[in-house]
Amino acid sequence: xxxxxxxxxxxxxxxxxxxxxxxxxxxxxxxxxxxxxxxxxxxxxxxxxxxxxxxxxxxxxxxxxxxxxxxxxxxxxxxxxxxxxxxxxxxxxxxxxxxxxxxxxxxxxxxxxxxxxxxxxxxxxxxxxxxxxxxxxxxxxxxxxxxxxxxxxxxxxxxxxxxxxxxxxxxxxxxxxxxxxxxxxx
Amino acid sequence: xxxxxxxxxxxxxxxxxxxxxxxxxxxxxxxxxxxxxxxxxxxxxxxxxxxxxxxxxxxxxxxxxxxxxxxxxxxxxxxxxxxxxxxxxxxxxxxxxxxxxxxxxxxxxxxxxxxxxxxxxxxxxxxxxxxxxxxxxxxxxxxxxxxxxxxxxxxxxxxxxxxxxxxxxxxxxxxxxxxxxxxxxx
Amino acid sequence: xxxxxxxxxxxxxxxxxxxxxxxxxxxxxxxxxxxxxxxxxxxxxxxxxxxxxxxxxxxxxxxxxxxxxxxxxxxxxxxxxxxxxxxxxxxxxxxxxxxxxxxxxxxxxxxxxxxxxxxxxxxxxxxxxxxxxxxxxxxxxxxxxxxxxxxxxxxxxxxxxxxxxxxxxxxxxxxxxxxxxxxxxx
Amino acid sequence: xxxxxxxxxxxxxxxxxxxxxxxxxxxxxxxxxxxxxxxxxxxxxxxxxxxxxxxxxxxxxxxxxxxxxxxxxxxxxxxxxxxxxxxxxxxxxxxxxxxxxxxxxxxxxxxxxxxxxxxxxxxxxxxxxxxxxxxxxxxxxxxxxxxxxxxxxxxxxxxxxxxxxxxxxxxxxxxxxxxxxxxxxx
DNA sequence: AATGAATGAGACTTCATTCAT
DNA sequence: CATGAATGAAGTCTCATTCAT
Numbered sequence: 001x002x003x004x005x006x007x008x009x010x011x012x013x014x015x016x017x018x019x020x021x022x023x024x025x026x027x028x029x030x031x032x033x034x035x036x037x038x039x040x041x042x043x044x045x046x047x048x049x050x051x052x053x054x055x056x057x058x059x060x061x062x063x064x065x066x067x068x069x070x071x072x073x074x075x076x077x078x079x080x081x082x083x084x085x086x087x088x089x090x091x092x093x094x095x096x097x098x099x100x101x102x103x104x105x106x107x108x109x110x111x112x113x114x115x116x117x118x119x120x121x122x123x124x125x126x127x128x129x130x131x132x133x134x135x136x137x138x139x140x141x142x143x144x145x146x147x148x149x150x151x152x153x154x155x156x157x158x159x160x161x162x163x164x165x166x167x168x169x170x171x172x173x174x175x176x177x178x179x180x181x182x183x184x185x186x
Numbered sequence: 187x188x189x190x191x192x193x194x195x196x197x198x199x200x201x202x203x204x205x206x207x208x209x210x211x212x213x214x215x216x217x218x219x220x221x222x223x224x225x226x227x228x229x230x231x232x233x234x235x236x237x238x239x240x241x242x243x244x245x246x247x248x249x250x251x252x253x254x255x256x257x258x259x260x261x262x263x264x265x266x267x268x269x270x271x272x273x274x275x276x277x278x279x280x281x282x283x284x285x286x287x288x289x290x291x292x293x294x295x296x297x298x299x300x301x302x303x304x305x306x307x308x309x310x311x312x313x314x315x316x317x318x319x320x321x322x323x324x325x326x327x328x329x330x331x332x333x334x335x336x337x338x339x340x341x342x343x344x345x346x347x348x349x350x351x352x353x354x355x356x357x358x359x360x361x362x363x364x365x366x367x368x369x370x371x372x
Numbered sequence: 373x374x375x376x377x378x379x380x381x382x383x384x385x386x387x388x389x390x391x392x393x394x395x396x397x398x399x400x401x402x403x404x405x406x407x408x409x410x411x412x413x414x415x416x417x418x419x420x421x422x423x424x425x426x427x428x429x430x431x432x433x434x435x436x437x438x439x440x441x442x443x444x445x446x447x448x449x450x451x452x453x454x455x456x457x458x459x460x461x462x463x464x465x466x467x468x469x470x471x472x473x474x475x476x477x478x479x480x481x482x483x484x485x486x487x488x489x490x491x492x493x494x495x496x497x498x499x500x501x502x503x504x505x506x507x508x509x510x511x512x513x514x515x516x517x518x519x520x521x522x523x524x525x526x527x528x529x530x531x532x533x534x535x536x537x538x539x540x541x542x543x544x545x546x547x548x549x550x551x552x553x554x555x556x557x558x
Numbered sequence: 559x560x561x562x563x564x565x566x567x568x569x570x571x572x573x574x575x576x577x578x579x580x581x582x583x584x585x586x587x588x589x590x591x592x593x594x595x596x597x598x599x600x601x602x603x604x605x606x607x608x609x610x611x612x613x614x615x616x617x618x619x620x621x622x623x624x625x626x627x628x629x630x631x632x633x634x635x636x637x638x639x640x641x642x643x644x645x646x647x648x649x650x651x652x653x654x655x656x657x658x659x660x661x662x663x664x665x666x667x668x669x670x671x672x673x674x675x676x677x678x679x680x681x682x683x684x685x686x687x688x689x690x691x692x693x694x695x696x697x698x699x700x701x702x703x704x705x706x707x708x709x710x711x712x713x714x715x716x717x718x719x720x721x722x723x724x725x726x727x728x729x730x731x732x733x734x735x736x737x738x739x740x741x742x743x744x
Numbered sequence: 745a746a747t748g749a750a751t752g753a754g755a756c757t758t759c760a761t762t763c764a765t
Numbered sequence: 766c767a768t769g770a771a772t773g774a775a776g777t778c779t780c781a782t783t784c785a786t
Binding site for chain 1: 758
């Protein structure tokens with residue numbers, strides 16, 4: 001039930017899993033306490049559903065941005081990465097709770113936590129290798145490069161989309177692109 | 187009391203803040219339940235002390251690595267960053283619980299969480315600007331670059347120091363260095 | 373509604389009154405949850421109806437056995453008691469849930485519990501006194517004798533009809549008859 | 559803890575297992591709710607402890623009566639059975655809750671329920687066989703006779719010790735003895 | 745300083761019952 | 766008559782914290 005999932009996102013985002021209470025979630029959703037158990041088996045089950053829901057939303061938001069890029073002609077590998085980060089920043093700005101929810105999944109549902117980052121890294125790696133195949137990127141790219149890119153993106157999102165109100169997100173994604181392009185040396 | 191802090195690191199690392207219990211921590215530390223309150227005011231206070239303790243340990247571990255580098259002659263800016271990451275990977279390998287503890291501080295003590303990353307980023311930024319001053323790094327380096335570097339380091343640590351048993355950590359820090367040196371383009 | 377009563381007998385027999393759920397009973401009966409309340413006012417009302425239903429069934433089963441006996445000529449008082457026990461054993465074998473349901477009525481509907489045993493004892497007493505009137509049984513028979521006979525029957529039923537699969541029920545009823553006939557002394 | 563066990567006997571006796579609440583039991587025992595869990599793992603565990611406690615009490619009460627009998631010279635087998643019933647009636651008079659507690663154990667802890675009656679029957683059978691060995695009782699006594707005797711006792715106890723205030727218990731045990739002695743025939 | 749029994753607020757979860765369709 | 770989603774009271778259990786010893 002959408003109402004409960006949305007209320008849970010807010011509640012978990014504000015309080016974290018343990019401090020959040022089903023009672024408070026149902027109040028936010030404006031349904032009776034017992035109604036919760038018509039839709040979810042337990043607090044854990046709700047949390048897992050929420051993690052999957054948000055994880056899917058980030059992915060599709062990035063995918064949508066990239067698809068749009070392709071509509072306007074073949075983009076370069078760096079264009080693609082910059083767009084992925086931009087989409088992510090936009091999403092995180094809108095759904096600041098995603099950080100706290102993903103982070104807490106480390107405790108509530110460790111498998112989901114690992115799966116989230118591993119699948120994200122895998123998607124990044126695919127894109128990087130496509131760029132290498134086109135001759136735009138280095139030939140030696142491997143999993144660790146994907147994790148490095150993901151780490152950059154995640155922390156830039158935390159700092160400039162979640163913590164900073166009104167940061168210039170397009171500037172941030174250009175900056176990240178320039179690191180990927182030529183590092184930080186002179 | 188050192189015994190309690192060590193026991194807490196293990197307990198919080200294994201179970202997370204909420205699932206951890208004072209009773210279990212005192213058992214691990216082989217002291218009576220009530221003794222805990224002679225040394226700490228509350229579970230929260232213990233957690234905060236632990237976060238500061240670990241935060242200080244990471245910092246001094248990185249600082250020690252860099253100091254050593256300076257003993258062998260003036261290192262380059264990239265040498266310094268590579269060494270910082272190597273120290274961090276070594277520390278995280280030894281203290282895998284640090285990730286879970288820092289992550290949970292987001293919920294238990296958000297100020298400490300922010301402070302940890304902000305001060306880490308500040309230190310990185312100082313180093314980067316020193317590199318720029320020496321003419322080794324770009325002149326346009328700013329806070330966001332430091333966050334990007336920190337994000338890379340954190341995620342590489344998660345993937346290769348915490349999750350992967352026996353990964354080749356020196357290879358990882360070289361790989362990160364090469365990204366900082368020239369990005370990922372051909 | 374027969375379907376609900378039968379489903380309830382199984383459910384209450386398996387789980388006991390409190391662990392049994394209306395939802396599970398309606399599922400067994402293959403009707404919707406709400407339908408239950410078309411036929412019964414409450415869970416308690418269902419249970420009471422069930423107790424009466426089963427109580428009536430035991431009684432009529434014993435009565436039928438005795439009636440059959442009379443068809444074959446005037447039976448002796450001991451013949452009648454033996455037949456009553458045999459009928460009861462047969463019934464209990466078929467409806468093992470009766471013990472649990474009657475036992476639980478002690479908590480759910482204490483009046484029904486008392487009424488069940490008091491009316492059963494009364495019927496036994498009537499038969500015993502008829503036997504005394506015919507000169508076959510002692511003249512001093514009173515209520516307590518009826519309760520003693522009932523206790524024997526109930527426990528033999530528990531042990532040999534409910535708990536023991538495939539016990540020799542006719543042997544059990546003969547054994548009980550011999551106790552009534554001459555006690556257990558040499 | 560004795561206070562909790564006694565409070566539980568009253569509470570379970572009055573309301574039955576499910577209607578009884580830990581909260582009400584701790585109130586009767588005049589301790590805080592949480593204190594309960596210092597002494598018992600769960601409501602079930604308390605109930606099991608209580609069943610064992612009461613079961614042990616009945617047994618030792620009967621054993622004490624019989625021991626006393628032996629002190630006054632070798633008793634006959636019928637003396638022993640009569641004494642056992644008398645002890646039981648006295649105990650049940652004092653602890654009317656025992657019936658409800660044992661009955662409910664059928665649902666809460668079926669194994670304990672079975673064990674209670676099986677061990678009781680076993681003790682009766684031993685005594686009966688000792689009587690047979692002495693030549694006082696029949697040679698063909700077997701388990702079913704013990705169950706018959708137990709059933710008599712239990713139902714006489716229910717009717718005259720639990721339900722009837724101030725019944726003449728010695729008359730009841732004499733009556734039971736006379737059934738064992740010569741049955742109910744003329 | 746150390747101990748650990750006692751405390752009680754708080755949270756999840758169940759399920760009989762209702763009622764609009 | 767039948768349905769089943771929604772309700773909310775009630776109850777078990779956990780655990781941080783206190784305090785008398």
